[in-house]
Amino acid sequence: MGMWRRLDSWFSWYRRQARNTELARELRDHLELEAEEQRDAGLTPQEAASAAHRALGNTLKIEEDVRAAWGLQWLETLTQDLRYALRMLRKSPGFTAVAILTLALGIGANTAIFSSAYSILLRPLSYRDSNRLVAVTVLPPGAVSDGAELSLPAIDKIKSRTRVFDEVIAVDSQVYRLTGSGAPEMLGTGIVSGDYFQVLGVKPLRGRTILPSDAQPSSPHVAVLSYSFWQKHFRGDPAIVGKQIDLVDAYGPSAAPGPYTIIGISPVSFLSPGYGWDYDIWIPQKPQRDDYPTLGGGIFAVGRLRPGVSVEEANHQLRALSSALAEQYRWNKGWELHAQLLQEMIVHKSRLALLVLLGAVGFLLLIACVNVSNLCLTRAWGRLREIAVREALGATRLRVVRQLLTETLLLALLGCAFGLFLGYLGIDVLRADAPERTPRVNEIGLYAPVFWYALGVSVLAGLAFGLGPALQVSARNLLDVLKGCRTILPLANAKRRPARYANLLIVLEVALSVVLLVGSVLMIRSFDKLISVPLGFRTDHILSMSVLLDPSACKQQTQCDAVFDQMLVRVRALPGVQSAALGGYPPLEGGGTFTPVFFEGDPPLAPGQVGPETKEISVGPSYFSLLGIPMLQGRDFTLSDSQNAPPVAIVNQAFARKFLSGENAEKHFWLGGIDKKKHPVGLAVIGTVSDTRDNNPAQAATPEIYTPFAQKRDFLSNSAYLLVRTAIDPDALAPVIRDRIWTVSKNAPIGDVQTMDQIAARAVAEPKFQTLLLASFAALGLLLAVVGIYGVISYSVSQRTHEIGVRLALGAERKHILQFVVGNAMLLTLAGIAIGVVSSFALTRFLRSLLFEVKPTDPLSFIGVTFLFSLVALAACYVPARRAMRVDPMVALRYE
Amino acid sequence: MQSDDTQRKLELMQGTLDMLILRTLVLGPAHGHEIAKHIQRTTEDVLQVEHGSLYPALHRLERKGWVSAKWETPKGGKREFKYYRLTPAGKRQLTAEHSKWRRLVASIGRVMEPAKEG
Incomplete structure (x- = not known):
């Protein structure tokens, strides 16, 4: 198959080559015959030859049309354009490097944040049929979310009296004490129902997992170790499977440690579903007498919905069960069993921050695109003559646009490749530095959808920053350009289209950057308030540790x-x-x-009343x-x-x-x-x-x-x-x-050794991380925007050296030149700031629940950003403006 | 644009060139230059066939299988030319095109010169 395809493609290439030489011969014949005829009609050989050429037209165009007739035109055009594009990019390495780097920053940030958002919010949990898993909790009277965990009798009732679940598994979080081997340790222990691992579809790394038969009253004590505990405590010794360890409920009344046989090791990536508990060990839940008929009880239950059963339907039946139980046991009155998609329960608190960050990197990419668009436009202006010559030789506008777009798309793809690499590094940083309790942080990675997202975004970006310049320059008046007319005076004359386009880019870039800045300044102010709020207790020089007595x-x-x-x-x-x-x-x-x-x-309280x-x-x-x-x-x-x-x-x-x-x-x-x-x-x-x-x-x-x-x-x-x-x-x-x-x-086990300072830092780790990310994106955006403004103004000044020279020669004051250039640029900047501020007013309310004691419309932040941005922009255009001011009229005029 | 148009004699309607080429080849195999000259001469130079557009058209017809091409030396000639000849499929196509064209001309004629027709 592969062999045949190679043969076929070689063959079609061969055919194409043959056809090309044939056509060339055919056309040559035609020219000769026509010239012969013209000579017979009395023209000189030279005149005859050129008449024949005139009659036939552009042979290159004919060849292209013929190739189009054979249907391979697009492919040849593409390879031709690609080859040409590569050559052009190689020819200006500075431009290429800056453009690719700019894009890579934008795409890298997007890749990293999108892969986090995808891995946490969208990617199904890594359990079997996880889209049908729901967490079942009990809501206290009046509550609508954040339910409490269940009791064993409640789970039994759910199993026997509702018909919406295939299976219901349970895990009870306890602390067990490991004695015997080395220093005593307290283990996060999950006491699980016998079908727990089977229902979640977990394959053990070694040995076997807990089975329903292990949960019989008479079956021997067994335990499954978590991978990390196995590594930490037993140094990954494979021979540990089958050995016995001594475990005892650390707080329980029974003092005698019982021997438990280790039957298996959990896979590296396995995390018990729940509130982010990291279990060191799992043991089976054996039947026990527990008649205390309340619904709440500290056991986390997960049900798998029967196929076709919706969460709403499950909740409907659970509500009915809750009222039935309330009649039977009056202290259950008002408490309501509640099902929520497991994934939703785990990740819903991270959603807003991730969406905000996704928006921020989107803005960052747009700014990057605007910058590259600017670069492309500048470069395209420099190539106006080349483009005009092509059009004069018969290239259609579509053909020229296509050529330029191929170039920008190639840039975009290179930026994408490099950006994916940056994103990959970024993911490592995110995983390492994310706050401890971020759900699913270990699952963040470059999955296929992330790759497609990056590719799609890059292509869109390529179109976005390439189409404008391509349309701009291909629409120029050929004659003007060929005559050497300097039509390109951005900023000088707002009525000219390229100048208007460049101006538009500056305004857009400033606006985008201002929105990012406002958002991050709000977050910074909020974080500043958060860490300076008096806690009411001191945190320095205090050590905290848990002690457990035997x-x-x-x-x-x-x-x-x-x-x-x-x-x-x-x-x-x-x-x-x-x-x-x-x-x-x-x-x-x-x-x-x-x-x-x-x-x-x-x-006295009525039943159900709190x-x-x-x-x-x-x-x-x-x-x-x-x-x-x-x-x-x-x-x-x-x-x-x-x-x-x-x-x-x-x-x-x-x-x-x-x-x-x-x-x-x-x-x-x-x-x-x-x-x-x-x-x-x-x-x-x-x-x-x-x-x-x-x-x-x-x-x-x-x-x-x-x-x-x-x-x-x-x-x-x-x-x-x-x-x-x-x-x-x-x-x-x-x-x-x-x-x-x-x-x-x-040998009393001692755990949780940490300083009060560490505890206090962890309490604000999440907002700190969010603020840090948002602020770095905003800083990057600001940098790109400043570079963009600087680039456009510098270019416009360099294009207008001649004009400035004339003005100076005619007696304009240097001061006025400076004022003129700076004034023009600042006008655009202020327009951008205005648009940015208005957009921020509309957008920052999405930040509301992330902000602490700072209103989304905090005037200080808005004014501060306006002021800061104006200052930075002023600096960015002052440098080229000074250069304009120092133009030597003689040198400038001699140029011409 | 306008000045260009008036300078030309008559521009071929889209698709008409294909029909003219097929019709020309009914007379026998011919190479590109002969076809161009034949169309030009028989229309008494009213129809301006751009030689340049002839070759893409020939290749289009070849790809559709309506003409076949072969390098041949004409009788008494010294060198090879690429000769095009009508295939059976090309003949069928010509017949179809021809009748379509006839109906078109007739109906346009009825609109433009109703008296004559009546």
Whole structure:
């Protein structure tokens, strides 16, 4: 087949060559015969020969027409044009390099951002039939999104009482402790339903995955390791499959670690679907008695819709099930099961930022196109004579446009190739520097659609920047050009079309660049506000780490607390340590639980009704002083606020304002879980601290109540976060502190070691990244725009050296020449700025939800950009204008 | 544009040249120059056949299979010329073109000179 095609193409080439020589012979014969006839009619041989030529016409054109008759014209034209285009590009390497580089920047940025957008938003999740996978959650009364995870009974009910799912899989996120081999470690553990891996279509890297038979009550304990944990902990040892490890539920009541057999390793790229949990290990969920019939329960469920069933239909049945369950168990009232496409759930929060970035790189590419268009126009002007000669020799306008377009398309394709390479590098940077919790960041890559997108964009760009100049120059008046008339005076005479076109390009370029700048300045201002907003606590010189005590060492809370207290005493005694405190979580790490607040005399809640809630944070003594949170009133917790002492609390200002003012001021109140009979006087508020932004720097303080760590009410608490304030670099102290902790509780797993500064930086990593990207695109756009303005003005000045010389010779002042050139350029710039500002007004509202305390129409940003851009543009045209001013009239005139 | 037109004698209607070439070849094989001269002479130089347009037309006809071409030495000649001759398909095409043309001329005539026709 391939052989035959090669033969055939060789053959057709051979035929074509033969036909060409034949035709040449035929035409030569014709000329000779005609000349002979003319000689017979009495003309001299020379006259006869030229008469014959006149009668026949342009032989080249005939040859082309004949070739067209054989239908190969387009191909030959293309190869001819391509060869010519290559030659032309080689002849002016400077132009070629600048044009390709400009395009490559635009296309590279587009490739990188589009591949992110495609890989995250559009590309199906890498699970089997992932377009039918939905996340099933339960929405609390009144909520419409961000549902809570389910309970096992709820999942059973969904399986047995709805008919919309083929399968429903579940994963329960727990922390297990790995003991035995080396330092104790806490493992992110996914307890999965038996069909979990099968439903997701995961093929193991080694061994096998968990099967339904592993989830039987009597089947032996098995575990699947994640690839990264296998690499990290077992150094990728393949012999580990089949071996046993000791695992135990880190917070669970059962203290005895059980042996688990490792049956397999997950593939490199596998990520459990969900909120971005990175599991180290998966073990099967065995049936357990769990009759607690609430819908919510901390288990992430994924269902596969039956073929043909829509998400709406699934939700319809889930709603019906929810109401049925609410009748059966009244505390489910108002809670509603809810299905959402899995992909949508995972990526929807990234959509806006990606679309904004996609828009930004689109603008950047347009600016790049305008610049290259300018370059092409300049070059085409330089080739006017060549083009005129071609047209005089019989080339049609279409033919000339085609030739010029071939050249620009070739440029575009070269730019595309180079741009893809830049994009490839850009993707690496994006993957490495993207904020930690960006979904699917590891899946970003150059997939086929990205390639087609880049190619399509390049061809469009080639047409966009090539068509204008090609049409412009091919429409010139031939005679004027051939006579050497200098028709090209951009800016000099706005009525001339090429000048008008160049002016239009400047205006367009400025407008595009202004939109980009306004967007990025808004983001920068917003980010600046975000990082300068007072958090209400200090972040420097503070180290945070989680500590987990062996449950067998503390059977009761008081025993655990004693261990923790001893730990604090020893850590505080370390040189370099200023203070240490316990907390449920460090600030900004999403800690705290929502607890109902009851006031004396409140009517009991009806089923499904949610009363007032507050965020409750459990902290140990000196937590506030360590973090520098001012105590406005009252006292801190002390060691005597223990498990058996009367319950006490410290509140923040927001809590005091909302709950402790007005008629509530004198009332007793209780939190959920505090026994009203045991503590008839309720909770004693012993102090007020100032508000902090411990949820998120962008979020103002909500009502918060702090309770002593030692008075935790729910279950045995053998884990805590240890905060340490240091006089020296906190990172350097981390290993010392760890060793000190181990002197108290041998081999207690210690995790999450990080400084408060790192935590605070992570809290703003996402806006920082977005701002950085947008700002670099805007800076690139500004640079291109300035280069563009500079280029056009320089060229126009160089074209008008003669005119300026004449003016100067006639007595024009140099100052006026400067004013004239700068004035003209600034007029265009200001027009562009005006258009850009108006467009920005229309566009920046899409940024609204990305902005913090900055309005999309923030006047300062708009004015700032206008001012900045005018200044930069002024500089860009001042340089060529000075050159114009310094023209020596004599030299300029001698040119002619 | 206008001045150009008046200088020309009569421009061929699109597609007519093909018919004229086919008609010329009914008389026997001919090479390009002969065909051009024949058309020019028989129309008494009223129809201006641009020699240049003749060759693309010949090749078009050759590609369609209505004429065939062969390099031959004419009787008594010393060198080869590329001779075109009508193929059977070309003859059929000529007949079709001819009758179409006849109908066209007749109907145009009825419009332009109704008295004569009546």
